[in-house]
Structures are given as C-alpha cells and as structure tokens.
Amino acid sequence: MKPIKLDDIEKNSKPFSVPEGYFDDLPMKIQSRIQEEKKEVWIKRPVFRLAMAMAAMLVIVMSIVFMNQSAGPEDLLADIPEEELLAYVDMMQFDETDILSAFEGSIETIEFFDMEGFEDLQLEDEALDDLLIEYDLTDDYL
Amino acid sequence: MEELIIQKIREEETRNYGFNLLVREYQERVYWHVRKMVIDHEDADDLVQEIFVKVWKNLGSFREDSKLYTWIYRIATNECLTFLKKKKRKYFVPIGDVSKELSEKLDEDVAISGDEVQLKLQKALLKLPDKQRAVFNMKYFDEMKFSEIAEVTGTSVGALKASYHHAVKKIEEFIVDD
Numbered sequence: 001m002k003p004i005k006l007d008d009i010e011k012n013s014k015p016f017s018v019p020e021g022y023f024d025d026l027p028m029k030i031q032s033r034i035q036e037e038k039k040e041v042w043i044k045r046p047v048f049r050l051a052m053a054m055a056a057m058l059v060i061v062m063s064i065v066f067m068n069q070s071a072g073p074e075d076l077l078a079d080i081p082e083e084e085l086l087a088y089v090d091m092m093q094f095d096e097t098d099i100l101s102a103f104e105g106s107i108e109t110i111e112f113f114d115m116e117g118f119e120d121l122q123l124e125d126e127a128l129d130d131l132l133i134e135y136d137l138t139d140d141y142l
Numbered sequence: 143m144e145e146l147i148i149q150k151i152r153e154e155e156t157r158n159y160g161f162n163l164l165v166r167e168y169q170e171r172v173y174w175h176v177r178k179m180v181i182d183h184e185d186a187d188d189l190v191q192e193i194f195v196k197v198w199k200n201l202g203s204f205r206e207d208s209k210l211y212t213w214i215y216r217i218a219t220n221e222c223l224t225f226l227k228k229k230k231r232k233y234f235v236p237i238g239d240v241s242k243e244l245s246e247k248l249d250e251d252v253a254i255s256g257d258e259v260q261l262k263l264q265k266a267l268l269k270l271p272d273k274q275r276a277v278f279n280m281k282y283f284d285e286m287k288f289s290e291i292a293e294v295t296g297t298s299v300g301a302l303k304a305s306y307h308h309a310v311k312k313i314e315e316f317i318v319d320d
Contacts, residue, residue: 004317006282006310013283014174015260017253018183023173027165029187030194037195 143167144210151201161201165194168211171284172218178264178279179222179272181244181251189225193218212293215286219276219294226272241268266316270309277302278309 077085147167150160172193177186196217204213230240245265248254254261267275277295280286281302288299288306295302 004314006314009259009263011283012257012260015254015257015264016177016181016183016251018173018177022187023170026169026173026187026190027162030165030169030191031162033191033195034198037199 148204148206148210151204157201161198164197164210164214168214169194171211172214175215175218175279175284176222178267178283179219179276180225181247181264181268185225189218189221193221196221208293209290212290215280215294216296219280222276223272244268262317263313266313269316270312274305274309277305278313281306282310 143163144167147160147164150156150163152160169190173186173190176189176193177183180186180189193214197214200217204210226240245268248261248264248268254264267278270278273295277291277297280291280294281288286294288302291297291302292299297305
C-alpha cells in the first residue's frame with residue numbers, strides 16, 4: 001500500500017460536530033457552576049455548620065417544651081377509655097391512703113374535693129394523725 | 143488580550159469581568175483540546191466547565207512568569223488525563239477497550255464520519271498513549287511551540303520532540319495498516 005504522510009492530510013483542528021450555539025451558552029454555564037461551587041464552599045464553612053447545629057438544637061428544645069406543655073396527665077388520660085381506667089383502678093385495689101398520697105405536695109388540690117368522703121375513711125388513729133400532719137390540716141380539724 | 147485579562151483578574155473589583163473575558167477568549171481552544179482527547183461532546187462539555195471552575199479557583203496562584211493560556215492548557219490537559227485514567231479504572235477495562243469505545247464514538251459523529259481521511263487519522267491517534275496523544279494534538283493541531291508544550295506538560299523540550307516524531311511515525315503506520 002502507498003505510504004501516507006501526515007503532511008499529505010489536510011489539517012482539520014475542529015473535526016467534530018458541536019451543538020449549535022454551544023459556545024454562546026458556555027460562559028453562562030460556567031458562571032452558574034461557579035455560583036454552585038461558592039454555595040457549597042459556604043455550606044462547608046464551620047460558621048455555617050455551627051449556625052445550623054444551633055438552629056437544630058433550638059428546634060429540638062422548643063419541641064420538647066411544647067410537647068411537655070401540651071401533653072399533661074389530663075390529656076394523656078383523656079385518650080384512655082373510661083372502662084379501661086375503671087378496670088385498672090379495680091385491678092390495683094387502691095385504698096384511701098393510696099388515693100390521698102397521690103395528692104402529696106398539692107394540698108390546694110384537695111380543697112376542691114368534696115370533703116364528705118373523709119368522714120367514711122376507716123383509718124387507724126395513728127394513720128389519721130400522720131395524714132393530718134402531712135397535709136397540714138390539724139388546725140382545721142380541731 | 144492576555145495582558146488585559148491578567149490586569150483585570152489581578153484586581154479584586156475587576157476579577158469577575160477579567161474572568162469573563164478569559165472564558166470568552168479561551169473557551170473554544172480549551173473545548174477543542176479536550177474534545178480531541180475525550181471524543182464525546184457531553185464528556186468534553188462537563189470537563190470544560192470543570193476546567194474553568196478550577197481556573198477560577200486558582201486565579202490567585204497563577205504566576206505571571208508563565209503565559210496564561212499555557213497555564214490553562216496545563217489544567218485542561220491534567221483534567222483530561224485524569225478523566226481517561228478514571229474511565230479505565232472505573233470499568234476495569236484494558237486500555238484497548240477504552241480506545242475501542244472512543245473509536246466507536248468517532249463513527250457516530252456526523253461531522254467526521256463523512257470524512258474518511260480525518261476519521262482514519264483520529265482512529266490512529268486513539269492508538270497512542272494518552273499523554274503522547276495530548277502532546278501530538280498540541281503540536282500538530284494547535285501548532286504550539288515545544289517550549290510551550292514543555293510548560294504545559296512539565297516535560298523537557300528534547301523529550302517532547304522525540305515523543306512527537308515517534309508519534310508521527312506510528313500514526314502514519316496505523317493509517318496504512320487500517
């Protein structure tokens with residue numbers, strides 16, 4: 001075969017097809033890529049990460065506070081059917097002492113109750129005295 | 143133009159404008175350099191954008207004792223060689239298979255597939271090692287001086303001359319054998 005010299009071939013430095021208008025759009029594409037890079041660099045900065053961590057922490061704290069406020073014992077009990085509550089009380093066989101001790105530390109709450117119930121309490125004198133002392137009722141009782 | 147661009151990118155206030163001038167001045171040359179290395183337009187497009195992002199990021203490290211376009215060519219050539227190396231590693235294929243894949247892409251290109259001689263030349267070029275192909279392209283197509291190519295590749299002028307002449311010989315043989 002006849003040898004081919006590179007000099008015999010017509011030089012074409014742009015031999016492939018390129019989409020129309022490609023070079024008109026290329027500077028814009030490069031600019032937007034640089035903008036993306038800048039954003040990424042900013043996101044990776046420690047100050048941004050710290051701010052994001054603090055914001056996340058704040059959201060978590062606020063959520064906990066809100067949940068504790070909105071879901072008190074009354075709200076939680078309201079979701080349980082009455083039959084199930086009665087069945088639970090029956091099963092546990094609470095006596096008067098248990099019920100009174102549930103109000104420990106909140107004497108104001110007791111004052112809202114009908115005090116007639118106390119007349120029927122069958123408590124030993126010692127236990128009664130303890131209760132009166134505990135709830136600071138000795139003066140009223142006397 | 144190169145002086146104006148350097149002057150603009152040197153100042154903080156005019157750096158964006160200078161970079162915009164730089165992109166418009168060199169985008170075509172960089173694109174064609176990359177395209178001849180990776181053949182596929184989509185790959186070339188992605189790489190060219192990446193190259194200019196790198197140029198932007200490294201404007202501060204550009205030393206004015208070298209020419210701006212040889213500095214850009216250096217970044218572009220390195221990106222191309224890294225891309226091709228990754229391509230070979232990624233698919234665990236022998237070098238010959240990547241050349242075959244690129245060769246098939248040449249057949250799909252409307253512009254070159256109709257020009258038998260150019261198609262043969264580009265296919266012959268794909269048989270060269272990537273770095274030698276880059277050197278050949280810069281000398282033959284871009285008509286760069288060996289001293290400029292030496293700046294781009296970090297190779298001595300003597301070694302480049304030997305590499306180029308060896309490449310020409312191989313290409314002429316490949317074209318005949320094809």
